[in-house]
Amino acid sequence: MTQTIKEMYSFLAESFQIYSDNNRIWILFPIALILILFLGKKSDRKLFLATIAIEFLTIFNPFFMKFFLEIFSFENRYLRFFWMTLFFITIAYAMVLLIFHFKRVLVRILAGLLCVVFILFLGVPVFWGKEVPPYTKAENEYFTSSEILELSGIFHSEELESPTVLYGGLMLVYRQYDPSVISFLTRNVYQTMQGLSFEEFRDLDRYSKRLRELYLVYYYGDYSIRPDRFYRHLTYYDIDYVVSSSEHLDEYLSSLPVSLLGQTEHYRVWKVLPKE
Numbered sequence: 001m002t003q004t005i006k007e008m009y010s011f012l013a014e015s016f017q018i019y020s021d022n023n024r025i026w027i028l029f030p031i032a033l034i035l036i037l038f039l040g041k042k043s044d045r046k047l048f049l050a051t052i053a054i055e056f057l058t059i060f061n062p063f064f065m066k067f068f069l070e071i072f073s074f075e076n077r078y079l080r081f082f083w084m085t086l087f088f089i090t091i092a093y094a095m096v097l098l099i100f101h102f103k104r105v106l107v108r109i110l111a112g113l114l115c116v117v118f119i120l121f122l123g124v125p126v127f128w129g130k131e132v133p134p135y136t137k138a139e140n141e142y143f144t145s146s147e148i149l150e151l152s153g154i155f156h157s158e159e160l161e162s163p164t165v166l167y168g169g170l171m172l173v174y175r176q177y178d179p180s181v182i183s184f185l186t187r188n189v190y191q192t193m194q195g196l197s198f199e200e201f202r203d204l205d206r207y208s209k210r211l212r213e214l215y216l217v218y219y220y221g222d223y224s225i226r227p228d229r230f231y232r233h234l235t236y237y238d239i240d241y242v243v244s245s246s247e248h249l250d251e252y253l254s255s256l257p258v259s260l261l262g263q264t265e266h267y268r269v270w271k272v273l274p275k276e
Contacts, residue, residue, distance in 0.1 A: 008062030011078075019082045026123040029087050032094030039097045048090055055085055144177045147264045152178045154262035154269045155241065164242040166218060174199050184239055185215075210236065218242070223252050231256045234272045242270045 009195055014175040020026050037050050061079045069078060095115040102108050139146045151174065155163050164182045167174070168190075175183060193201055198220045202212060214233040216222040230252075234242070242258070244250050245267050253270050 004015065004066070005062055008066050009208075012060060012062060012065065015078050016082065023124045025091070025119065025124070027122060028091045028094075028118065035094040035098055036090070039094075039101050042094075044097070047092070048086065051086055052090075059085065062170065063246075067193045076149060082189055099188070137150045141269065144173075147266065148174050150178055150262075151269065152181075152244070154264075155181050157262065160240060165239055165241045165243060166214075166234070166239050167243040168219070168245070184237060189215070217252070218249070221246070221248060223248065227252060227255045231258075231272075235275055242272060244268045244270060 014206075033049065033052065036044050042047070065078070095112075099108050099111045099115065102111060140149065142149065155165060155178070162180055162182050164184050166184045168185065175181065189207075190206075192206075193215060196204065198216070201220065202216060202222075204212065207215075210233050213225050213229060214237070217225050217230050242253060243260065244253060250268055256276075257273040258270045259273060261269045263269065
């Protein structure tokens with residue numbers, strides 16, 4: 001039991017370290033709570049101190065989180081729980097209390113400048129020492145790529161209510177725009193394959209042989225698996241469309257009972273024809 005608790009505390013600490021990215025501005029959080037305790041009104045103390053108490057009983061509680069993560073299988077999403085914490089709001093509110101605690105305007109200005117210095121000194125710019133993503137101007141009113149809109153038109157061209165699509169990593173982005181399309185390749189499986197070699201995934205007992213062969217062809221490009229077997233797997237899982245960005249996969253699919261439903265600049269959408 002003791003070992004399990006230690007493991008959970010270690011997991012919480014590592015998760016928080018990843019989330020905070022070793023940003024030193026978190027040092028201000030306990031200082032902010034102390035300021036709110038002594039400078040804040042009764043309602044302030046109730047709001048901020050009660051909130052952190054609830055967070056320590058839930059998000060930062062290894063007993064609760066172990067049970068919660070195991071029941072709902074949220075291990076790989078645990079970092080998102082930190083989004084619910086009020087760290088930055090607490091720090092900002094405490095600085096406001098500190099500044100307006102002084103009556104003289106000059107002292108308030110000096111206190112404000114001191115707060116700015118602390119933020120600049122302890123904070124780290126988002127992309128400090130990292131490659132800045134290639135941000136581009138939105139192509140349309142939906143704030144997504146035009147190619148995703150083209151794919152959406154293809155997926156819904158036959159007016160299926162919720163088509164099931166075998167698609168790669170871009171599907172995670174696509175479903176932010178159009179969640180009505182069902183991605184057969186789930187986030188968990190995709191992340192698993194990203195971390196495994198061909199041989200490691202092939203020998204993985206977690207998934208059935210049928211499912212492994214499906215992904216070995218689609219993700220790893222193992223075209224030694226007979227096309228008719230791959231087709232049987234597609235129909236077994238009721239997959240409506242297969243999206244390809246590889247000429248080798250296109251050549252492999254062309255030997256199956258499929259038809260090219262549409263294409264964009266980088267992708268081809270193949271319709272899986274029903275068994276005769």
